[in-house]
Amino acid sequence: MNPRKLHHAWVVAAAVFVVLLCAAGVRATPSVFIVPLEREFGWSRTLVSGAVSLNLVLYGLVGPFAAAIMQRFGIRRTMLVSLVVIAVGVALTNLMNTPWQLFAFWGVLVGLGTGTTAMVLGATVVHRWFVARRGLVMGLLTASTATGQLIFLPILAAMVERHGWRSVSLGIAAVVALVVPLVALVVRDRPSDVGLRPYGARPGEEEQVAPTTNPLVNALATLGRASRSRDFWLLAGSFFICGATTNGLVGTHLVPACMDHGIPEVRAAGLLAVMGVFDLVGTTTSGWLSDRYDNRWLLFWYYGLRGLALLYLPAAFGMSLLGLPVFAVFYGLDWIATVPPTVRLTTQTLGSTDGPIAFGWIVAAHQVGAGAGALSAGVIRTNLATYTPAWVVAGAICMAAALLVLRIGRGAPRASMAAEST
Structure with a gap:
């Protein structure tokens, strides 16, 4: 192989980046649909938040099974099926006019589809295709999941305002469908499929063999082994808080909260786009770090700073000029910077074999937290006519997470932790 030729691992990573970017754009859509759905159908914010919550929870719960399915049937096949499910689910929302259809199409179909093209996909690709630069690549792929979600929001908000939410749902479905040929063309399951070893692999280093066990059994067996580790519960608990305070709370409710304060929808979505730009910087840098x-101290600072940002947010709404932009920049840098350290700590504490599937369960905890955050904030807003208690509680639990993560790996052999971090 020509040493100057681009390793196919980077081509696969680039294709996965595009897939995660598109899936993130799909997940961004509920933020700009909430108010139009309220106006057209008279649905309460609690009802719409319930469908978003179901989407987020299924997005997380499918993760460990998706990781096991990728191990058994391959990354490429799994991605193709999930993209088709997403495209169909989003297209069907154009036909809905009752709450059960919202829950079925957006909650179930889109939730299951996007859950397969999520952080577990990035972790599986990084683990299988890279030995060197794992943190950096995981940072880039993670950034795409949040950056896409946030950057697409102003475009989606403007389209909803100009053309209505139904035409936007069809446009999103078409974009997802266009990604299918890209995946079929360039993504391969393993480096050996194209006659290569993983990027940065040492001579003679063996590639892991695909398991032949049932994916469902494999996922549940991994959960059984991981659940006996205190570190697994610390990682899952802190990631639950991460999901509740990002996708669930800010990702779902910041736009309608801004509208409550008289800020137009497109301008509010622009704040999330600013977060997306700075998230790309913050999460990529987090991967490098x-x-x-x-990684425990990195998480300590990430959760602590996020908590301070959320406690500042209620005051930011009352500031005339710089309040919300300052929040957007600061919070954006920290949006999902927690993922690369969490992935590494999962592998360090639970091993390279169980790591990808165990991380899928930890992502499930993240999305259960996201669902809880989305639903609880909707209930608070419906009953109290303000989001302020939701921001304050979120800031407080982030502070608690900052302390929890320092307990990860306590009592683990220092040599193994150090070896994994090199």
């Missing part, structure tokens, strides 16, 4: 520094 996770290759070099103690």
Whole structure:
């Protein structure tokens, strides 16, 4: 192989980046649909938040099974099926006019489809195709999941305002469908499929063999082994809080909260786009840092700073000029920077074999937290006519998470932790 030729691992990573970007754009859509659905159908914010919550929970719960399915049937096949499910689910929302259809199409179909093209996909690709630069690549792929979600929001908001939410749902479905040929063309399951070893692999280093066990059994067996580890519960608990305070709360409710304060929908979505730009910087940098520094302390700072940002947010709404932009920049840098250190700590504490599937269960906890955050904030807004208690509680639990993560790996052999971080 020509050493100057681009390793196919980077081509696969680029294709997965595009897939995650598109899936993130799909997940961004409920933020700009909430108010139009309220106006057209008279549905309460609690009802719409319930469908979003179901989407987020299924998005997470499918993760460990998706990781096991990828191990058994391959990354490429799994991605193709999930993209088709997403496209069909989003297209069908154009036909809905009753609450059960909202829950079935957006909650179930889109939730299951996007859950397969999620953080577990990035973790599986990084683990299988890379030995060197794992933290950096995971940072880039993770950034795409949040950056896409946030950057697409102003475009979606403007389209909803100009053309209505139904035409937007058809447009999104078409974009997802266009990604299918890209995946079929360039993505391969393993480096050996194209006659290569993983990027950065040492001579003679063996590639892991695909398991032949039932994916359902494999996922549940991994959960059984992981659940006996205190570190698994610390990682899952902190990631639950991460999901509740990002996708669930801010990702779902910041736009309608801004509208409550008289800020137009497109301008409010622009704030989330600013977060997306800075998230790309913050999460990529986090991946670089996770290759070099103690990941527990990185998480301590990420959760602590996020908590301060959320406690500042109620005051930011009352500031005339810089309040919300300052929040958007600061919070954006920290939006999902927690993922690369969490992935590394999962592998360090639970092993390279169980790591990808165990991380799928940890992502499930993240999305259960996201669902709880989305639903509880909707209930608070419906009953109290304000989001302020939701922001304050979210800030407080982030502070608690900052302390929890320092307990991860306590009592683990220092040598193994150090070896994994190199």
